[in-house]
Amino acid sequence: MNCRDAAKIMDAYADGELELANAVALEEHLNVCQRCRGIERNLGALRGAVQAHTGLERADRKSVV
Amino acid sequence: MTDAVTRERFERLLLPHMDAAYSLARWLMRHDALAEEAVQEAYLRAFRFFESMRGEEARPWLLGIVRNVCYTALQQGRGTAACDAFEDERHGEDAVAPGAVVSFPINPELAAIESADRELVHRSLDALADEFREALVLREIHGYSYREIATIVGAPIGTVMSRISRGRRLLQRLLADGIERKDTAA
Numbered sequence: 654m655n656c657r658d659a660a661k662i663m664d665a666y667a668d669g670e671l672e673l674a675n676a677v678a679l680e681e682h683l684n685v686c687q688r689c690r691g692i693e694r695n696l697g698a699l700r701g702a703v704q705a706h707t708g709l710e711r712a713d714r715k716s717v718v
Numbered sequence: 719m720t721d722a723v724t725r726e727r728f729e730r731l732l733l734p735h736m737d738a739a740y741s742l743a744r745w746l747m748r749h750d751a752l753a754e755e756a757v758q759e760a761y762l763r764a765f766r767f768f769e770s771m772r773g774e775e776a777r778p779w780l781l782g783i784v785r786n787v788c789y790t791a792l793q794q795g796r797g798t799a800a801c802d803a804f805e806d807e808r809h810g811e812d813a814v815a816p817g818a819v820v821s822f823p824i825n826p827e828l829a830a831i832e833s834a835d836r837e838l839v840h841r842s843l844d845a846l847a848d849e850f851r852e853a854l855v856l857r858e859i860h861g862y863s864y865r866e867i868a869t870i871v872g873a874p875i876g877t878v879m880s881r882i883s884r885g886r887r888l889l890q891r892l893l894a895d896g897i898e899r900k901d902t903a904a
Contacts, residue, residue, distance in 0.1 A: 663881040668857065670864050691828070699890055703858045706839035711794040 654682040659689045667696040728749035728768050731776040738777065738860055739784045745855040746788040748844055756791055760784040762860060778862075778869040785852065792848075806831030814868070830894040857882050 656665050659682050664673040666679050739760060743753035760783045764771075771779050834842075842853055849871075856867045864882075868875045 664886065665879060666862065668882070670879075673808065695828050695831060696886065698828055699886055699893075701829050701859050702834045702839055702893070703843070703854070703889075706834070706836040707843070707855075707859050710809075 654678050656682075656686060656689055659683070659686070660692070663689070663696065664690060667693065668701070724768065728765055728871070730766055731771075732768075732780050735777045735780050736761075739780060740854070741859065742784050743788055743856060745843070745859075746785065746848065746852060747791065756784065756787045759791075760787045763787065774868075775866075781856075781870045781873065789848075799811040800834055805816050827890060827894050831890060834893045838893060842889055842896060845884060845892055846888055849881050850888060853878060853881035855870065855883040856888065 659679055662671055662675055662679055666676055671679070683693060736757065737901045739757050744750065745755045745762070747756055760780070764780055765785075770778040790844060807824055843854065848852070852871060853867060856862045857864075861903050862870070863877050864875050867882075871878065873881075
C-alpha cells in the first residue's frame with residue numbers, strides 16, 4: 654500500500670469502519686510510514702478536540718406530545 | 719392500535735433520544751431556542767407519522783425527521799446566518815467522488831488541534847458548510863456509524879464517507895488558522 658491508497662481509507666480506519674483485510678494492509682503501511690502515522694494521529698487529536706469541547710447543556714424537558 | 723398503546727410505544731421508543739435530537743438540532747440551527755423549537759416540531763411530526771415507522775431503528779428515523787425540520791426552518795429564513803467561509807471550496811470541490819482522496823496536512827498541525835479551546839472548536843464547526851458539519855456532528859459527537867448517518871441524511875454511504883473526510887480536513891484547517899490568528903493577535 655502506498656500513501657495515496659492509505660489516505661483513501663484512513664478515515665474509515667479511524668472510524669472502525671474498515672474491513673479487516675484493508676485494516677491489516679493499512680496497519681502494515683503505518684508501521685513503515687511516518688507521514689501517514691502523523692495523519693492518523695491528527696485524526697485522533699481532531700476527534701479528541703471536538704468531543705472535549707462540544708458538550709451541550711440544555712434544560713430538562715417534559716413530554717412534548 | 720389504541721391511542722394509549724401508540725403513545726406508550728412512542729414514548730418508549732423515541733423519548734430516550736431527545737438529547738440526541740436536541741444536540742443535532744443545536745448544531746444545525748446554531749441557536750438554543752430555535753433548536754428547541756425544531757425538536758418540538760420534529761417530535762410532533764414523528765408522532766403524526768409514527769405508524770409509518772415499522773421495522774426501522776427509532777433513533778435514525780427520528781434524527782432524519784429532526785434534520786428535515788431544521789433544514790426546512792433554515793430555508794424559510796429561521797436560524798442564524800450561515801458563515802460562507804468555505805463556500806468557495808464547497809462549490810469548487812462539491813463534486814468529489816465517494817472515497818476521493820482527502821489528504822491531511824501533517825504535523826505541526828497536531829499542536830494546533832490539541833491546543834484548540836472550546837470557543838475555537840465551536841466557531842470552526844459553525845463555519846463549516848451544513849453537510850460537513852452535520853456529518854461530523856453525527857460521527858464525532860453522536861458516534862453514529864456510517865450506515866446510520868447515511869440513513870439519517872438520506873445519502874449513500876460513499877457520500878457520507880466523503881463528507882466526513884472532507885469535513886475533518888476543513889475543520890483541521892480552520893482550527894490551525896484560528897490558532898494562528900490568536901498567536902498573531904497576542
